[in-house]
Structures are given as C-alpha cells and as structure tokens.
Amino acid sequence: MPLETDREEPMNLERSSAGLLTALKRAVGDSNIKRGSDIPEAALRDWSDERGGTPLALVTPRDTDAVAAALRICHDYDTPVVPQGGRTGLAGGAVPSEGAVLLSMAGLDRIDEIDTASGLMVVGAGCILQRIQEAALDAGFSFPLDLGARGSCQIGGNIATNAGGNRVIRYGMTRDLVLGLEVVLADGTVLSIMNRMPKNNAALDLKHLFIGSEGTLGVVTRAVLKLHPGVGGANAALVAVADFEAAAGLLRHAQRALSGRVTAFELMWNDYYRAVLAETGVRAPVEPDHAIYALIEMQGADADAERPGFEAMLEAAFEAGLVADAAIAQSQREVEAFWSLRDGIAEILSRRAPTINFDVSVPLARIGACVDEIRAALETAFPALKVIFFGHAGDSNIHLVAGPITDIDPTGHGIEKAVYEIIRAYGGSVSAEHGIGLHKKPWLAYSRSENELAMLRQLKRSLDPKGILNPGKVL
Amino acid sequence: MPLETDREEPMNLERSSAGLLTALKRAVGDSNIKRGSDIPEAALRDWSDERGGTPLALVTPRDTDAVAAALRICHDYDTPVVPQGGRTGLAGGAVPSEGAVLLSMAGLDRIDEIDTASGLMVVGAGCILQRIQEAALDAGFSFPLDLGARGSCQIGGNIATNAGGNRVIRYGMTRDLVLGLEVVLADGTVLSIMNRMPKNNAALDLKHLFIGSEGTLGVVTRAVLKLHPGVGGANAALVAVADFEAAAGLLRHAQRALSGRVTAFELMWNDYYRAVLAETGVRAPVEPDHAIYALIEMQGADADAERPGFEAMLEAAFEAGLVADAAIAQSQREVEAFWSLRDGIAEILSRRAPTINFDVSVPLARIGACVDEIRAALETAFPALKVIFFGHAGDSNIHLVAGPITDIDPTGHGIEKAVYEIIRAYGGSVSAEHGIGLHKKPWLAYSRSENELAMLRQLKRSLDPKGILNPGKVL
Numbered sequence: 001m002p003l004e005t006d007r008e009e010p011m012n013l014e015r016s017s018a019g020l021l022t023a024l025k026r027a028v029g030d031s032n033i034k035r036g037s038d039i040p041e042a043a044l045r046d047w048s049d050e051r052g053g054t055p056l057a058l059v060t061p062r063d064t065d066a067v068a069a070a071l072r073i074c075h076d077y078d079t080p081v082v083p084q085g086g087r088t089g090l091a092g093g094a095v096p097s098e099g100a101v102l103l104s105m106a107g108l109d110r111i112d113e114i115d116t117a118s119g120l121m122v123v124g125a126g127c128i129l130q131r132i133q134e135a136a137l138d139a140g141f142s143f144p145l146d147l148g149a150r151g152s153c154q155i156g157g158n159i160a161t162n163a164g165g166n167r168v169i170r171y172g173m174t175r176d177l178v179l180g181l182e183v184v185l186a187d188g189t190v191l192s193i194m195n196r197m198p199k200n201n202a203a204l205d206l207k208h209l210f211i212g213s214e215g216t217l218g219v220v221t222r223a224v225l226k227l228h229p230g231v232g233g234a235n236a237a238l239v240a241v242a243d244f245e246a247a248a249g250l251l252r253h254a255q256r257a258l259s260g261r262v263t264a265f266e267l268m269w270n271d272y273y274r275a276v277l278a279e280t281g282v283r284a285p286v287e288p289d290h291a292i293y294a295l296i297e298m299q300g301a302d303a304d305a306e307r308p309g310f311e312a313m314l315e316a317a318f319e320a321g322l323v324a325d326a327a328i329a330q331s332q333r334e335v336e337a338f339w340s341l342r343d344g345i346a347e348i349l350s351r352r353a354p355t356i357n358f359d360v361s362v363p364l365a366r367i368g369a370c371v372d373e374i375r376a377a378l379e380t381a382f383p384a385l386k387v388i389f390f391g392h393a394g395d396s397n398i399h400l401v402a403g404p405i406t407d408i409d410p411t412g413h414g415i416e417k418a419v420y421e422i423i424r425a426y427g428g429s430v431s432a433e434h435g436i437g438l439h440k441k442p443w444l445a446y447s448r449s450e451n452e453l454a455m456l457r458q459l460k461r462s463l464d465p466k467g468i469l470n471p472g473k474v475l
Numbered sequence: 476m477p478l479e480t481d482r483e484e485p486m487n488l489e490r491s492s493a494g495l496l497t498a499l500k501r502a503v504g505d506s507n508i509k510r511g512s513d514i515p516e517a518a519l520r521d522w523s524d525e526r527g528g529t530p531l532a533l534v535t536p537r538d539t540d541a542v543a544a545a546l547r548i549c550h551d552y553d554t555p556v557v558p559q560g561g562r563t564g565l566a567g568g569a570v571p572s573e574g575a576v577l578l579s580m581a582g583l584d585r586i587d588e589i590d591t592a593s594g595l596m597v598v599g600a601g602c603i604l605q606r607i608q609e610a611a612l613d614a615g616f617s618f619p620l621d622l623g624a625r626g627s628c629q630i631g632g633n634i635a636t637n638a639g640g641n642r643v644i645r646y647g648m649t650r651d652l653v654l655g656l657e658v659v660l661a662d663g664t665v666l667s668i669m670n671r672m673p674k675n676n677a678a679l680d681l682k683h684l685f686i687g688s689e690g691t692l693g694v695v696t697r698a699v700l701k702l703h704p705g706v707g708g709a710n711a712a713l714v715a716v717a718d719f720e721a722a723a724g725l726l727r728h729a730q731r732a733l734s735g736r737v738t739a740f741e742l743m744w745n746d747y748y749r750a751v752l753a754e755t756g757v758r759a760p761v762e763p764d765h766a767i768y769a770l771i772e773m774q775g776a777d778a779d780a781e782r783p784g785f786e787a788m789l790e791a792a793f794e795a796g797l798v799a800d801a802a803i804a805q806s807q808r809e810v811e812a813f814w815s816l817r818d819g820i821a822e823i824l825s826r827r828a829p830t831i832n833f834d835v836s837v838p839l840a841r842i843g844a845c846v847d848e849i850r851a852a853l854e855t856a857f858p859a860l861k862v863i864f865f866g867h868a869g870d871s872n873i874h875l876v877a878g879p880i881t882d883i884d885p886t887g888h889g890i891e892k893a894v895y896e897i898i899r900a901y902g903g904s905v906s907a908e909h910g911i912g913l914h915k916k917p918w919l920a921y922s923r924s925e926n927e928l929a930m931l932r933q934l935k936r937s938l939d940p941k942g943i944l945n946p947g948k949v950l
Contacts, residue, residue, distance in 0.1 A: 117839060
C-alpha cells in the first residue's frame with residue numbers, strides 16, 4: 001500500500017483539474033467542452049505526421065471574452081493551452097501537449113464587416129480562408145492569400161504561422177495582408193491592435209509579435225485584413241529554360257517588363273516535371289527534355305487586354321536567349337491546365353508515400369547551385385532515393401520531395417540532416433513558409449543564431465512567464 | 476559650506492564620466508569623439524522644433540564592432556545613448572537627452588553589396604537614402620522608398636522610424652522594403668537578423684521589434700534591402716472631384732482597372748490647391764473651383780506604352796461620373812509639373828510660418844467626414860486661422876497645416892488638442908508616418924489603448940532594463 005505522500009500529488013492534480021474544468025465550463029458553457037473519447041480524433045493531429053500527447057479537454061469558445069476567460073483560468077491553474085485552427089499545418093504546431101487544454105478557434109467563425117470604401121475586412125480567427133476569399137470576390141475585391149489548404153485552414157492559423165502560398169511574389173506573406181489584430185495574452189489580457197490604416201506609426205507595431213509566433217506568445221482572435229483590387233483573370237506561360245541562371249534572368253526580365261505584375265513564378269526541375277507527367281497523365285505543354293520549367297502568371301483586371309503585353313515580354317525574353325521553349329495559355333482553362341502541373345504534387349505524394357518533404361528557402365541567386373548540391377549529396381548518400389525539386393522560386397522558396405523512403409532511410413532523419421546542412425551552408429531557412437512547430441525544432445539553430453534564439457526565449461519569458469502557451473513548440 | 480555627502484554624488488559622476496570617456500575613446504578612437512563646443516550645432520536638433528538637453532559627447536563609430544563597444548560601455552556606466560541618423564525627423568526622436576552620449580551612425584555610410592540576381596542590397600545604417608536610390612537605379616532596379624528628406628536622411632533612421640513617403644500605396648512602408656537587419660542591443664550584444672529571403676518562417680521574425688522602435692529597443696547598424704524592378708517613367712493625371720466619396724470611388728476604380736499599379740494617390744483639398752497656386756505661381760492644370768484634387772500616378776516599365784491603358788481608366792471614370800475635370804500629363808515633364816503642386820507645400824510652410832503641421836491617418840472610408848469635422852472645429856475655435864488639407868490619402872494619411880499661429884494659438888497646443896480629439900474619435904492615428912519621438916508623446920494614448928501601452932513598456936523593460944536607449948522618447 002503506497003504511503004499517503006505518494007498519493008498526494010496525483011490527488012491534488014485530480015482536484016486541481018476538476019476545479020479547472022468546473023471553471024472552464026462556467027466560462028465557456030458546458031456544451032463547448034469535450035473530454036476523453038468525446039474529443040474528435042481530428043483534434044489530436046494536424047496534416048503532419050507529428051503525434052502529440054493526450055489532451056485534458058477540448059474547449060471551443062464562441063467569442064473573444066470566452067477565449068480570454070478560458071486563458072485566464074488555465075493561467076491560474078498553470079495548465080498548458082494549445083490553440084488550434086484548421087489543423088492543416090505541416091510542422092506539428094497544433095498537435096496536443098500532454099495534459100493540455102485544446103483551444104479550438106472554430107467558434108470564432110465570423111465575418112464582422114467588409115468595408116469596401118477602405119478596402120478591408122474584419123474577421124474572426126476561426127473563419128475559413130476560402131470563405132474570406134469568396135466574400136472578398138463578392139464585394140469586388142481579392143484576398144490574395146492562397147494555399148492548398150484553403151478549404152480547411154482558418155485565418156487565425158494563417159496569421160499565427162504567417163502563411164505563404166502561391167502569390168507571395170506579388171502580394172506578400174500573410175503578414176503583409178494583416179492591418180490589425182486582436183490577441184489574447186497568456187494571462188487572459190485582451191490586446192486590441194485593430195488598426196485599419198495602411199500607415200500607423202504611433203509607436204511600435206505590436207501585431208508583428210504575434211504574426212508567425214505559432215501561438216506561443218498569444219492567441220489571435222480577430223483580424224483586420226487588407227483587400228486588393230479584384231482581378232478578372234490571368235495570363236500565364238510555361239517556359240522551359242536551360243539552367244537556373246536563365247530562370248533567374250527570365251524572372252528579372254519579366255518583372256521589369258511587366259512593371260512588377262508577376263503574380264506567380266513557380267519553378268519545376270526536370271525530375272519534377274517528368275514525375276508529374278508520369279503520375280497525373282496531364283499532357284505536356286512543352287517537351288520534357290529541358291532542365292527547368294517556369295510557370296509565370298500575371299493576374300490582372302482584364303486578361304485579354306493584357307495578353308499582348310505579356311506576349312511581348314516573352315518574345316523579348318526569347319530574343320535575349322533566356323527561353324528554350326514556351327507555351328502561352330490562350331484561355332483561362334489553359335491557365336488552369338498549367339497550374340495542374342504544379343498542383344499535381346498531391347498525386348506524386350500519394351504515389352510515392354512515404355515521402356519526406358521539405359519547405360526551405362535560399363537567397364534567390366544561390367538556388368540553382370543549392371539544388372545541384374542537394375541533389376548530388378542525396379545521390380551519393382542514398383543512391384536509390386527518388387528526389388524531385390520544385391517551388392515558389394520567385395520568392396526564394398524551394399520544396400523538395402524524397403521518397404518512398406521505406407527501405408532507404410525509414411525515419412527520414414539522415415535525409416533531413418543532409419539537406420539542412422546544405423541549406424545552412426547557403427544561408428537559407430529550414431522553414432520558408434510552414435513554420436517550426438514540433439517538426440523543425442531540431443533544425444531551428446541551423447537558420448537562427450544563438451543571439452536570435454536567446455532573444456526568442458527572452459520574449460517568451462516576458463510574454464508568457466508560466467510557459468502555458470503552446471509549450472514545447474518552436475523553442 | 477556643503478556637507479561632504481552633498482558633494483559626493485557630483486564628484487562620483489565626474490569621475491564616472493571621465494572613466495566613461497576614456498573607455499569610449501579606447502573603443503572608437505580619439506578622433507571619433509567630440510565634446511562641448513566641438514559638437515556641431517546640427518547634432519543638437521532635428522527638423523522639428525523640439526529642443527533636447529546638453530549631451531555629454533558625440534561618438535561616431537566606424538563599424539558595428541565599435542557601435543557594440545560603445546553601447547557596452549554606456550550600459551556599464553548607466554549612461555543614456557541617443558542614436559542619430561540624418562536628424563531629419565519631425566517628431567524630435569533624435570534630439571539629445573541631458574547628459575547622453577550621442578551615437579552618430581554617419582560612420583556606417585557603406586553600400587556593402589548589390590545582389591542583382593536576388594534583387595537585394597546590403598547597406599550600412601549611415602547610408603543616405605538618395606545614394607541607395609541612385610545605386611539601385613544604376614543596377615537596373617528601383618529602391619522605391621522616397622521622401623522629401625532623401626538627400627539627408629539615413630536608411631538607419633528610415634528603418635528606426637518605419638518611414639513612409641510618397642509611394643506607400645504601391646511599395647509599402649520602409650518595413651516592407653527590409654529583408655534583414657543587424658541591430659546592436661542596449662548591452663552591446665550584436666543581433667544579426669541579416670535574412671536575404673522574402674520567405675523565412677524559421678520562428679518569429681525579430682526584425683519587426685526594431686523597425687519603428689525609434690531607437691528605443693536597439694540600434695540598427697546594417698540592413699538587407701529589397702529592390703523592385705526598375706521603372707522607365709510614369710503616367711499621371713490631376714483629377715478634380717466633387718467630394719471625398721468621388722475621390723475614394725476614383726481610387727477604387729483606378730486600382731481595379733490598373734491591376735493595383737497606382738504608385739501614388741495624393742489628395743489636395745480646395746484650400747490647399749488655392750494656397751499652392753497662390754504661393755508658388757505654378758500654372759493650374761485644372762480650374763481651382765473644385766472640392767478636391769487627386770494626383771494619380773502609375774510608374775511603369777514604359778510610360779508611353781502604358782498611356783492608353785491609363786487614359787482608358789480615366790475615360791471610364793468620367794463615364795461613371797467620378798470625375799469633374801482632369802488633366803493628363805503628356806510627358807515626364809508634365810508629370811513633374813503635377814508633382815510640383817504637391818511639393819509646393821515647402822513654400823507654403825515658409826510663407827505661413829510659424830505653422831503647426833499634422834501627420835495623421837484615418838480609415839480611408841472616414842477621411843472625408845473627418846476632414847470636414849476638423850475644418851469646422853478649427854473654424855469655430857480659431858476663426859482667423861488658415862488651414863489647408865492634403866496628403867497621401869490612398870494610404871489613409873492626411874497632412875494638415877495650420878498657420879501662421881502667432882496671434883491665434885502661439886504654442887499650437889489648443890489646435891493640437893482640437894485635431895487629435897477628432898482623430899481619436901475616428902479611430903485614427905496621431906502619427907501616420909513621422910513617429911512619436913518627443914513631439915507626440917502627449918498624444919500617444921489617443922491612438923493606443925492602455926493594454927498596448929503596457930505591452931510597449933514591458934518590451935522596453937525586457938530589452939533595455941536600464942533604460943539607456945533613447946530615454947524619454949515614445950513612452
């Protein structure tokens with residue numbers, strides 16, 4: 001029989017968690033708390049292969065006050081909190097910590113206002129990205145943040161991870177589309193920074209403390225989003241080039257000739273291009289015997305009226321010797337067909353599973369050499385491994401997919417180390433757009449100096465001294 | 476005769492400042508320190524009317540290590556430090572504190588690198604903005620940050636104040652043009668965040684702690700700047716509209732029709748337009764009997780080729796009833812002539828001195844009503860006061876100039892209170908682009924909540940616990 005002292009701690013914990021749950025129920029309402037097997041399986045994971053711990057409860061507050069109350073209670077009880085959006089992250093940033101309260105933002109699924117005269121929208125953190133895109137469109141605007149998870153991801157999660165996507169080259173990251181934020185701090189304080197002006201230099205802009213913080217410094221509850229003018233369509237071309245220097249030259253030429261209107265510049269190396277043709281059966285717009293393929297897109301008010309300028313840009317690129325071969329989309333349907341080559345990655349991933357996938361960035365000038373070096377290093381270390389390279393190269397972002405890895409490097413750790421060591425040597429980032437979460441924690445120091453890590457820890461201590469917000473993530 | 480204890484403190488201070496100066500001389504070199512009357516008069520003020528205290532010394536380090544050494548020493552001696560760039564600020568952010576070491580960045584006047592393949596430039600904090608603009612141009616690019624002080628302001632100061640200027644509507648604030656930063660912290664720690672990628676989500680982006688912090692959290696020593704494609708010229712029009720709603724409609728129409736290519740949208744209310752015609756003798760491109768005048772500009776690769784599209788946009792605006800009258804520039808010289816109306820503010824300021832000048836922002840939709848309310852309030856309170864309204868309205872930024880104030884409100888305080896109370900009621904900012912410095916400290920709480928101010932103070936305590944960096948500024 002155990003000594004009484006042996007039992008005291010668990011009993012206190014039990015009492016303590018009972019008190020916590022009672023307080024939470026009072027704060028957010030009985031029906032907004034789930035426990036044990038009532039917690040949906042989906043709340044236990046995200047789109048990565050990270051596995052977290054067993055949560056204490058899943059809480060779904062319906063407004064900012066309820067989020068603040070829930071955080072105040074968890075803070076009082078020293079209980080970890082894991083904020084969850086659409087759980088579409090690829091870095092494990094939203095998977096449960098052991099014994100944590102999962103704080104779902106799904107109850108904050110609101111569009112509060114569309115101010116067409118100011119070109120902005122006010123939304124709740126739980127609003128699905130696609131709903132925001134469609135509401136902007138209906139109002140004659142565009143909300144240009146766009147990524148594969150658009151139908152499931154929530155804007156709060158996009159903000160917390162500073163999501164990137166397909167059109168960063170023209171419209172920036174999520175950060176660049178956020179005018180204002182409302183955030184609840186670790187102790188339940190509501191910090192309203194709901195700025196509606198493109199220009200506001202009344203002291204430091206505090207919203208940048210939370211954009212990209214992955215829920216470790218505060219919980220985003222509302223946002224003021226910047227809208228862009230609506231677009232009527234796009235011109236696009238699939239351009240084959242001889243090497244990366246020609247690709248970079250083509251981008252520079254296109255940006256100059258089109259006055260910075262390039263909305264996407266996606267590169268696909270030959271290995272990717274052949275793989276996507278083989279796996280998807282899409283017809284090749286250009287022969288598959290070139291080194292690199294660039295998908296250039298220019299969205300605009302009137303795609304037909306803008307086509308001559310787009311074609312003139314490509315003709316001049318031909319004359320300058322930058323282009324080996326090219327196909328120009330003659331309709332919006334052909335624009336979509338070109339994009340299906342890029343979107344075909346989803347099929348490649350399922351055909352080659354299990355794969356290991358990278359989201360890295362390198363200064364644009366060095367991408368060509370970096371890709372060559374990674375390819376050579378992996379060929380040497382893992383001769384049987386299939387690797388494909390592609391990505392939002394106009395933004396310095398490369399993705400590579402290696403796999404199946406089953407019989408080659410089942411944990412993927414050896415492949416990761418080989419790739420990230422080259423990324424470090426090139427002054428690149430181990431996470432271009434997906435964030436750090438759990439998955440990339442071991443590699444963070446490859447892209448951030450000791451002084452930067454010290455400053456990140458200092459901010460965490462200052463804003464969340466009890467360490468209850470998304471503990472164990474990022475740092 | 477004073478007691479010995481009465482004399483001890485000054486004597487220690489004397490000894491202490493002798494030790495400090497000896498250490499600083501060793502760190503940065505004898506020739507880089509000036510004291511007393513050797514300190515140039517220009518170092519004692521900026522372009523505002525703020526007056527600071529008497530500095531202990533002016534130190535001009537020649538590299539980052541010397542900046543770090545100087546800060547480490549001042550930190551050890553608990554001595555305040557005031558960083559100084561080109562001292563062109565209008566808020567008093569760079570005027571001396573009593574007994575402070577002035578830290579001039581003029582010795583860090585370097586362009587380290589122009590990477591044309593990545594579209595970026597690496598510069599020292601002391602580099603003059605115009606030199607950066609010209610170097611970008613020579614390399615076939617554009618560095619689009621542009622403001623009246625371009626020939627004197629330093630990029631480090633632009634970054635510390637998150638400077639705005641004429642083309643924010645297309646290229647953003649200084650923040651949006653900074654990829655990476657090197658900062659020296661209060662205790663002399665060098666924090667290198669010299670990122671070169673548009674996409675980098677490897678943990679929180681720390682540079683935003685320092686952009687717009689006005690030298691209160693760290694001293695910017697180097698930066699990686701983002702370059703835009705070079706431009707060949709501009710199309711521009713001066714458009715008279717019946718009211719603010721028509722102006723806002725015109726902007727929305729133009730952004731849509733031109734696929735977001737508007738590079739400037741400056742409004743001049745009738746009072747400004749008449750004043751600039753009277754004070755400068757510039758010929759009126761459009762009759763001076765309309766409510767508001769918009770200067771619309773679209774920079775681009777080839778102004779001649781882009782003119783038909785620009786004209787079509789204006790014709791459609793006419794047909795939609797948005798335009799009362801308009802003149803379209805037929806040459807780059809006429810584009811400049813239109814800008815001379817806007818730049819004529821310099822002459823108005825000198826003719827009407829002493830004036831009181833405002834740099835405020837208001838959500839775009841509310842600018843028209845806000846201007847009307849401010850005009851009415853000032854007419855009631857100060858019937859003899861002349862007031863003119865203009866500004867970067869496309870970015871939500873309004874400037875207004877009131878004066879001469881000599882016989883009406885000599886301190887300007889009554890006028891300030893009247894204006895800022897209306898700005899507060901409209902949810903606007905007391906500083907759109909100039910920062911807070913000393914000048915706007917009394918009004919900061921009009922635009923930031925108590926929780927925001929508490930967070931700003933908390934960050935200050937965490938990053939600069941001794942409070943030596945630009946003390947008394949902003950907070």
